[in-house]
Amino acid sequence: MAETQYDVIVLGSGPGGYVAAIRCAQLGLKTAIVERELLGGICLNWGCIPTKALLRSAEIKHFMEHASDYGLKVAGKIEADLEAVVKRSRGVAKQLNQGVTHLMKKNKIAVHMGEGTLTGPTSLTVKSDKGEEKLSAKHVIVATGARARDLPFAKADGMRVWTYRTAMTPPEMPKKLLVIGSGAIGIEFASFYNDMGADVTVVEMLDRIVPVEDKDISAFLEKNLTKQGMTIMTGAGVEDLKVSDKGVKAKIKDAKGKVAETEFSHCIVAIGIVPNTEGIGLDKLVEMDRGFIQIDGMGRTKSKGLWAIGDCTPGPWLAHKASHEGVTAAEAIATELGVKGLHPHALDRANIPGCTYCHPQIASVGLTEEKAKEAGHEVKVGTFPFIGNGKAIALGEAEGFCKTVFDAKTGELLGAHMVGAEVTEMIQGFVVGKTLETTEAELMQTVFPHPTISESMHESVLASYGRALHI
Structure with a gap:
């Protein structure tokens, strides 16, 4: 051959x-x-x-x-x-x-x-x-x-227990859906099926949903999804799943250690890769x-x-x-191989944005407030709510906020975190800023177009230094 x-x-x-x-x-x-x-x-x-x-x-x-x-x-x-x-x-x-x-x-x-x-x-x-x-x-x-990673005691079968792949081409519309895991994949499908009319329960083992995000983002999203009709269980775990032709019975231990068995029509497993x-x-x-x-x-x-x-x-x-x-x-x-003029750089993981396309959207880059403090930074933190932003109000999307974290000594932008309408499109502004090693001074001097939701980014920077204009 x-x-x-x-x-x-x-x-x-x-x-x-x-x-x-x-x-x-x-x-x-x-x-x-x-x-x-x-x-x-x-x-x-x-x-x-x-x-x-x-x-x-x-x-x-x-x-x-x-x-x-x-x-x-x-x-x-x-x-x-x-x-x-x-x-x-x-x-x-x-x-x-x-x-x-x-x-x-x-x-x-x-x-x-x-x-x-x-x-x-x-x-x-x-x-x-x-x-x-x-x-x-x-x-x-x-x-x-x-x-997708399977549950050891309940392999995905494409009928009642789904991974993301079946969830994208479902054999039927779930009436009562259990989503195990609240990372990006789990929350996105929970959001989709909730909007489509399913009764959705999300079970997360850790003490908050979307646990890689800033705590303030997690708290806001949980409150908002609950308001939309979802049941959110944090600090909880699925201990067993019994699958039948009619649905699944899940034994769920809640945050207080109480175990209860609940019936669902379908289950999406989103516990990692x-x-x-x-x-x-x-x-x-x-x-x-x-x-x-x-x-x-x-x-x-x-x-x-x-x-x-x-x-x-x-x-x-x-x-x-x-x-x-x-x-x-x-x-x-x-x-x-001898090609001249190239200058490849090692990837800087601190500048990789994360986006989750639930409703409302969430987006972030860099360190959370908690991680910044753990890393030894003295921080300045500012938050600006979308209710203070004219474009967000005009769109009817006034729920959300932008949060920025700076190093108090150097002014370095350490992280940015957003929840609300179109934040997955806006986060790139902060990604560019971090890549260029910007400080609060450059961001404060940047002119943001009006009226746009992106003005909340500017306001959050100003808020970090006690200079917010519209709150």
Whole structure:
């Protein structure tokens, strides 16, 4: 069997893998990508993008139900056509999958569809229905991503116990839904199904929901979701699930230690991820921690020529982090192969934003107030409520706030945290600021357009120093 040779082979075509391949090709490297399922990976086909399409449908339904708040009348009852909502979501995913296919052709990237297995640091076999082929390269980038973690006592069955994948193409609309886990995935699906009319209960083992966020954000979101009709149980755990054709019976221990059995029609398990690193020949080639490939700041593993990026490496496990790592690894590889003029920098995890697209949205970057204090910073903290923002009031979206955390001695922006309308779009302003190592002085002198919700960002900075104008 002849062996096909490349400069770079990327194993996995998610937002890390396909971006890495494109950047390699742009830099003049002969590049191939290996994908076992769909170009674009989980994010594009079964994650970030289609879930946002679902949430947009839920948002439109929410606004229609509150049309009278805007002086509008809607005739008849507002009903959700779940099949049509899902069909739209799948259409969006398909369109973007086709877009990635086009990008591969445009950049002359060879695509090998099949199951890739490493036979060494820079060689692999690809098995498909057409047989087996051997590939080798000067460098290989592993970008195999991750999958949902199962409950040990209740495996996902696609009928009553779901992971995010089934939750995106549900066999039926849940009447009473149990969501286990309140990270981004759990809260987004809880928000979607609640808006669609399900009776939703969220169970979180830790003492607050979205526990990676600032405590003030967690408290506000819990209060808001409860107001929307959700049942939120923190400091609680599901001890057992009994699954039947009719639904699930869950034994839940609450924060006081009391155990009660409750019936639900369906359950979504959102308790984290498992990296896709087993069975692909990595065992003797890389160092791992709980299955995650250990890398340096550029993506190098311990084996020369073998790199890794994205969700199969240490977190945060976010699509935009994977894409950035892909570009960094591609440029580091190109530099090693003699391409001049590149200056790749190691990823700074402190500047990676996090976004959760529930209703209301939440977004953040950098340290929480608590983490900043734990790190030894003397801090200045400011909060500005959306009720003081003209655009938020005009939109009918006056619930929310922006919070900023600064180092009291240097003025360095340590973190920013927001909850409310459009905050996932606004957070990038603070990300740019942190990347440029801004202080409160530059942010105070920045002119924010009026009327926009982004003015609340400016006000929160001013509030950190006792200078807020509209509260």
